[in-house]
Every structure is written in structure tokens, then in C-alpha cells.
Amino acid sequence: MTIGIVIFPGSNCDRDVRWATEGCLDMSTEFLWHESTDLSHFEAIVLPGGFSYGDYLRCGAIARFAPVLSSLVDFVSKGGKVLGICNGFQILTELGLLPGALIRNKDLNFICKDVDLIIESKRTSWLVNYKQDKQITLPIAHGEGCFYCNEDSLKKLQDEDSIALRYSLNPNGSTYDIAGITNKKGNVLGMMPHPERACDSKIGLTHGQEILKSLISN
Amino acid sequence: MPIFQAKVEVNLRPSVLDPAGEAAKSASLRLGIEGVNKLRIGKSIMIEIDASTEDEANKSIQLLCDRLLSNPVIEKWSFELNRIPIESQVSL
Known part of the structure; x- marks a missing residue:
């Protein structure tokens, strides 16, 4: 029952995730260098936030060619759980495991603040354990977090009930206020907010805990 | 082996908001230039590639554009693809 956190050159939330999963939630966690290809003993994989490969070309564009991600596609097809946070979400869209793309925030600002989120769907295991019916609060920190998809993709996301989280007050221009989505199967979640920064009551919010706990629950 | 040069342009689809382009458009007014009603920012990428034929070079560049240099979403x-003349290659 070990969680793997992938480290790309330029990742900067890898240790935050480990602090949350291991330090706050007592879950077995290992770091995984982006050149690793053996994911066989991991229960779940986290792609953390940061600026992988300097975000050159586009956010996540170069990271998608990392050796670990070829194995990740296989891992996902076998039902393994993958959580992409911020830059990790961008990588998942570039990789085609999730639809859409993340583009520059509407007002060009880098936004770093706590935001209220609506739990749009409890279809998948990621959000099912929230006692709150509707709303949670998590921090965001991004310059390119505006989720974009065309009308057909949006309709597909809605039809499949794959929109996981929406902003109460859209901070960045995202299509349909989308903050996080899952794949159809439900084993992949990509989200711009940072659950790992909301797990320690000593520093504030704890609404991120259930998402991280669900990495090792079905 | 022949060398080809490709000048690639990558632009946002018209349906995608370009806030950086909008900001630059606003700045053009501050420069005193009136009448700029559209300004979209894209990328220009120059590539030199060894390939035995133009067709082969063409296919490689297409794949690069589709899979790496742009996000089709x-x-x-x-x-534009051009073969670099041998005399230019020597001078390089």
C-alpha cells in the first residue's frame, strides 16, 4: 500500500505531498524519479505541482515524454489510481489521460489563495468520503490554471459525470468553472487546487485530507 | 544527407482566449497606435533536420508539430519546409 510521488526536474510540491501523505496521514510514501519505469509495487501515483522541465513550450508538454509516464499509461489502464495536482493536472491533459488543456489565467495573474470549491460529483472514490455535502476550501497557486475544453468535450464530461470540482467563484476563466476532473473510469483525478497544502490543522485547512486518503481506498 | 529547414508557426485556435495578446493590444494604444483591433500571440520555431528526402523531412516535422510543438486541443x-542548398551548408 505505497504511494509513489513522481519527481520531475522542476517539481516543487513533491515534498509537500509527502509531508501530507506520510507526515499527516501516516501513509507509506516513496519518491519516484522521472526516469523510473517500474511502478509495480505502487498502489497509487501522485504527479505533484511545480514547473516540470521549466514549463518550456507549454506546461507539462515535455514532462509527458518522461519514461515514467509511459509506465503510468499502462498503470492507469490496469486501474491504478493517479492524482495530478496543478502541474500534475497539466501533465495529465498533455498526456491525453484527461481531456482539455490548462491555459494562462484570464487576467494573467498568478493566483495564490484559498478558494471555495463545489463537489460536483461523488461518482468516484476520490470525493465520496467528504461529509460536507457540497463545499470544501482548498488553496490554489497557479498562473496557468484556466481549464479549457470545447463544447463537445464539456458535454462528454457532463454526460460521463466526470466533473469532480468546480470553483464557487471562478478565479481564472476556466470553462464551466472547472477546477478538477476525472476520467470515465474514475481512477484518474486532475485538479488545480492543492489538497496537500490543506492537511495539517496546525497551519490551517484540512479539507485536502480525504482526497489524499482516497489514494489507497476503493 | 540533405538538410532541410522548417519554419514552424504555432497559434492558439481562434476559440481560445489569448489574455497575453489582449494585454499587448491594450499596450499598443498606450504607444499611441490606434486601430489595432486584433492581436494574437503565437510561437515561431526554426528547425533544421537531416532527412534523405523532402517527404521524409515533411513527415517528421508534421509529427513534431502534432505531438510536441503544439497541443491540438x-x-x-x-x-514551411526548404532544403538548405549544399553551398550554404558548407558556409555554416
């Missing part, structure tokens, strides 16, 4: 690409 938000961007469109186009390129």
Missing part, C-alpha cells in the same frame, strides 16, 4: 500549426 488549443493550438493550430503550420510550417
